[in-house]
Amino acid sequence: MKYYIIAGEASGDLHGSNLMKELKKKDANAEFRFWGGDLMQEQGGTLVKHYRDLAFMGFIEVVMNLRTILKNIDHCKQDIVKFQPDCVILIDYPGFNLRIAEYVKALNTKVFYYISPQIWAWKQNRVHKIKKVVDKMFVILPFEKDFYKKFEVEVDFVGHPLIDAIENERKEQPTFEDFLRTNDLTKKPIIALLPGSRKQEISTMLPIMLSVVKDYPNHQFVIAGAPSQDESLYRPFLKDNSISVIFGKTYDILQQSEAALVTSGTATLETALFQVPEVVCYKGSFVSYHIAKQLIKVKYISLVNLIMDREVVKELIQGELNTKMLKEELGKVLIGGEKRNKLQADYKELIELLGGVGASELTARLMLENLQ
Incomplete structure (x- = not known):
C-alpha cells in the first residue's frame, strides 16, 4: 500500500x-x-x-x-x-x-x-x-x-511510542567510561542540558541554563545538540571551554546523566523515561506567552505533570526561569538532594500509566x- x-x-x-x-x-x-x-x-x-x-x-x-x-x-x-x-x-x-x-x-x-x-x-x-x-x-x-x-x-x-524508542536505544547504550572517552569528556558527573530543537528556543533557553554552570564546579554540563541545527548556533554561547555540545546522542547523554535541565516538550517525558531527575524550563516572547496564558486550559506545561495530574517535576516558567531559582531547583534533584528519591519513585508510576x-x-x- x-x-x-x-x-x-x-x-x-x-x-x-x-x-x-x-x-x-x-x-x-x-x-x-x-x-x-x-x-x-x-x-x-x-x-x-x-x-x-x-x-x-x-x-x-x-x-x-x-x-x-x-x-x-x-x-x-x-x-x-x-x-x-x-x-x-x-x-x-x-x-x-x-x-x-x-x-x-x-x-x-x-x-x-x-x-x-x-x-x-x-x-x-x-x-x-x-x-x-x-x-x-x-x-x-x-x-x-x-x-x-x-x-x-x-x-x-x-x-x-517513546517507551519503544527508549527500550531499543538502551540495548545499545555505551558504558559511562566508554561514553566519556568517545566524547572527550572528563570524569565528572554529567548534567544534561536539553534547550529544545528550534532556533528561537535554543537562543532563549541556553544562556539561562548555562548561567548555573559556575555554581556546580564538581559536575560537567553537556548540551544535547538538536539534529536539525548546526554547531554554529551554539558556538556564541560557549564561552566556557568545559561545555560540550554532542549531536545525535541525546539518549546516550540522558542515560549517563545525574540530572537534566529540559525545555518543556517531548524531551521532558523522554528524560523521565530514562529516570533522570529534571527541572523543566520555559520562556517565550512576552506577547506569545501572555496570549498563550489566556488560551491554555491545563495546569502544567510538562507532559510528566500532565500525565500524573500533579506536580512531579518542577516547572520554571517565564519570570521564574532565572539563575537563582534554577540553581536552587537543580540542587534539589542532584544526588543527595531532597527531591531526588521521591522523583524517581514517581517516574516508575508514570511508566506504568503509559502502558x-x-x-x-x-x-x-x-x-x-x-x-x-
Missing part, C-alpha cells in the same frame, strides 16, 4: 520512523512519501520536505511566516493528489495537519491521526473538526481517551486492519 505521512517536528520524525518500520514488517509492498526528517528517511521512501523548514514557534513567528506556511500547505495538497496514497497518516502538528485532513477527506482517502494534537490544553473546539475529517485517531496519553469520549469520539489508546512497550506495532496493526 501507499502511505503519505506528515510529521512537522523532531519528535514526529522519531515516532513516524518507528511506525514506518512496523508497517514495513506487516506490508511487504509498503511505499512511503513523507514530510519528516532524517530518521524517517532512513526507513526508505521519498522525503518531500524536512521538518526543520516547517517549525515556527509562537504566535508572532507564525504570523510573520504565514506566507511560507500557506505555500507549504498548497504544495502538500498537490503532492498528495499526485501520489494517490491509500491513506494519509498525520502526526501531531495540528495547524498544518488539520487543514490537510479536511482536504484529503474530500478526496475520499483514509485519514489516520497518530498522536493527538494537544487540544485538551487549548483550542478544544478543534475536536469537532477532528470528528468530521479524521477516520481514526490513535492516542498515546492515557487521559486522551476519556477526553475524546466526552465529545463522542472513539479513539484507540495505543501506549506511548508499556509495543505502541508502534499496535498502531501499525490497527491501521492495516482499518485499511483492509
Whole structure:
C-alpha cells in the first residue's frame, strides 16, 4: 500500500520512523512519501520536505511566516493528489495537519491521526473538526481517551511510542567510561542540558541554563545538540571551554546523566523515561506567552505533570526561569538532594500509566486492519 505521512517536528520524525518500520514488517509492498526528517528517511521512501523548514514557534513567528506556511500547505495538497496514497497518516502538528485532513477527506482517502494534537490544553473546539475529517485517531496519553469520549469520539489508546524508542536505544547504550572517552569528556558527573530543537528556543533557553554552570564546579554540563541545527548556533554561547555540545546522542547523554535541565516538550517525558531527575524550563516572547496564558486550559506545561495530574517535576516558567531559582531547583534533584528519591519513585508510576512497550506495532496493526 501507499502511505503519505506528515510529521512537522523532531519528535514526529522519531515516532513516524518507528511506525514506518512496523508497517514495513506487516506490508511487504509498503511505499512511503513523507514530510519528516532524517530518521524517517532512513526507513526508505521519498522525503518531500524536512521538518526543520516547517517549525515556527509562537504566535508572532507564525504570523510573520504565514506566507511560507500557506505555500507549504498548497504544495502538500498537490503532492498528495499526485501520489494517490491509500491513506494519509498525520502526526501531531495540528495547524498544518488539520487543514490537510479536511482536504484529503474530500478526496475520499483514509485519514489516520497518530498522536493527538494537544487540544485538551487549548483550542478544544478543534475536536469537532477532528470528528468530521479524521477516520481514526490513535492516542498515546492515557487521559486522551476519556477526553475524546466526552465529545463522542472513539479513539484507540495505543501506549506511548517513546517507551519503544527508549527500550531499543538502551540495548545499545555505551558504558559511562566508554561514553566519556568517545566524547572527550572528563570524569565528572554529567548534567544534561536539553534547550529544545528550534532556533528561537535554543537562543532563549541556553544562556539561562548555562548561567548555573559556575555554581556546580564538581559536575560537567553537556548540551544535547538538536539534529536539525548546526554547531554554529551554539558556538556564541560557549564561552566556557568545559561545555560540550554532542549531536545525535541525546539518549546516550540522558542515560549517563545525574540530572537534566529540559525545555518543556517531548524531551521532558523522554528524560523521565530514562529516570533522570529534571527541572523543566520555559520562556517565550512576552506577547506569545501572555496570549498563550489566556488560551491554555491545563495546569502544567510538562507532559510528566500532565500525565500524573500533579506536580512531579518542577516547572520554571517565564519570570521564574532565572539563575537563582534554577540553581536552587537543580540542587534539589542532584544526588543527595531532597527531591531526588521521591522523583524517581514517581517516574516508575508514570511508566506504568503509559502502558508499556509495543505502541508502534499496535498502531501499525490497527491501521492495516482499518485499511483492509
